[in-house]
Amino acid sequence: MTKRIQQWFAMLVTAFMLTVSVSAFASENAANTDNERLGESVVKSEMAGFAGADYWREVKDGQSGYTTSKSPEHGVLISVPGQTWYILKEKWMSPLGALAIFGSLAMVALAYVVVGPLKLSKPKTGRKIKRWSRFDRALHWSMAFTFLTLAFSGLTLVYGKHFIKPVVPTEVWGWIIYAAKQYHNYIGPIFGILLLAVLVKWWRKSLFNMVDIKWFMKMGGMVGKHKGTHPSAGFSNGGEKAIFWLLIFFGIFITISGFILDFPIFGQTRRHMELSNLLHMFSALILICGFIFHIYIGLFGMEAALDGMITGEVDETWAKEHHDLWYNEVKDLPENQPGYDAAQEAEKKGSTSQNNA
Ligand code: HEM
Numbered sequence: 001m002t003k004r005i006q007q008w009f010a011m012l013v014t015a016f017m018l019t020v021s022v023s024a025f026a027s028e029n030a031a032n033t034d035n036e037r038l039g040e041s042v043v044k045s046e047m048a049g050f051a052g053a054d055y056w057r058e059v060k061d062g063q064s065g066y067t068t069s070k071s072p073e074h075g076v077l078i079s080v081p082g083q084t085w086y087i088l089k090e091k092w093m094s095p096l097g098a099l100a101i102f103g104s105l106a107m108v109a110l111a112y113v114v115v116g117p118l119k120l121s122k123p124k125t126g127r128k129i130k131r132w133s134r135f136d137r138a139l140h141w142s143m144a145f146t147f148l149t150l151a152f153s154g155l156t157l158v159y160g161k162h163f164i165k166p167v168v169p170t171e172v173w174g175w176i177i178y179a180a181k182q183y184h185n186y187i188g189p190i191f192g193i194l195l196l197a198v199l200v201k202w203w204r205k206s207l208f209n210m211v212d213i214k215w216f217m218k219m220g221g222m223v224g225k226h227k228g229t230h231p232s233a234g235f236s237n238g239g240e241k242a243i244f245w246l247l248i249f250f251g252i253f254i255t256i257s258g259f260i261l262d263f264p265i266f267g268q269t270r271r272h273m274e275l276s277n278l279l280h281m282f283s284a285l286i287l288i289c290g291f292i293f294h295i296y297i298g299l300f301g302m303e304a305a306l307d308g309m310i311t312g313e314v315d316e317t318w319a320k321e322h323h324d325l326w327y328n329e330v331k332d333l334p335e336n337q338p339g340y341d342a343a344q345e346a347e348k349k350g351s352t353s354q355n356n357a
Pocket residue numbers: 131140143144145147148198202206235236237240241243244247291294295298299305306307308309
């Protein structure tokens with residue numbers, strides 16, 4: 001009897017389970033079919049809208065849609081204020097920047113032809129005055145190399161499509177723009193580090209004083225009725241101090257905006273990126289123009305100026321004529337006496353301290 005009941009019970013359970021699973025299967029199929037139908041209709045309506053002018057009008061007007069992304073403004077395919085950024089960058093800053101760069105190049109060319117290089121008024125004496133340490137020179141040339149290569153890669157990113165793209169095969173253009181972008185992204189932060197080092201090392205000697213005001217009033221003794229007058233100056237003259245603070249001021253803007261553009265992982269919106277892009281470009285253009293004049297003076301505009309940044313020493317005549325106050329301060333230092341041997345001096349100092357110990 002018990003066995004029969006067990007058999008009936010087993011049959012009932014099996015029947016129940018069969019019924020449940022069959023109905024579940026059936027309802028799933030039905031749901032699947034419903035879902036498929038729903039999906040099809042959604043796709044159809046999307047397709048219809050996708051191709052339609054209304055759909056694109058909404059997208060172009062900045063209508064927010066749906067994506068699985070979590071980044072700010074993730075649902076907006078086309079950002080309306082972004083058009084303002086595009087116009088400011090492409091229609092204003094880009095052509096005006098090119099004009100400013102070519103204008104600066106034309107001005108230094110004109111200065112070379114009309115005013116000519118600033119020559120020493122007396123012959124060199126041959127006595128050397130120590131001006132830049134090995135560390136100073138390494139810092140200067142690292143900064144110069146980093147800045148100039150970043151300037152060239154940055155200008156390629158902005159103007160390459162007008163000047164390079166039309167004259168090279170598409171594949172070569174692809175490589176050029178890819179290399180420029182990668183170089184700019186990875187080397188950019190090094191500029192920020194060098195800028196900090198330059199600020200720490202040279203800020204003190206770059207503070208303005210009354211001597212610099214007089215230097216500016218005489219236009220550095222470079223042009224007009226003041227040409228060749230050699231106004232007084234300390235280690236740096238007013239012009240050098242101005243270029244130093246220009247570098248620091250706009251360099252900070254470039255570094256901060258570059259950081260915002262380089263690392264878009266701190267919740268920056270498109271507005272932050274657009275503003276950073278404009279600020280980055282504007283500051284870089286100012287510095288590029290400013291340093292066209294600096295490079296002109298260093299390379300062609302002033303006789304014997306480059307010696308100091310290459311060897312670390314300048315001729316006595318140059319020091320007296322361009323930085324008289326500094327020359328008077330340092331001319332009697334042992335390191336500036338003829339026949340001074342730094343290695344010998346260091347050895348002497350070492351043996352004296354050993355004897356004392
Ligand atoms: C071919 C490129 C360059 C040349 C030939 C050059 C040349 C020189 C020379 C000769 C000096 C020393 C002037 C003196 O002894 O009084 C100098 C100083 C300096 N240079 Fe350059 N330079 C170049 C590029 C750059 C660049 C790209 C930067 C920065 C972006 C730069 C930043 C500086 C600074 C901050 C000083 C110190 C100015 C001061 O406070 O006295 N230079 N440069």
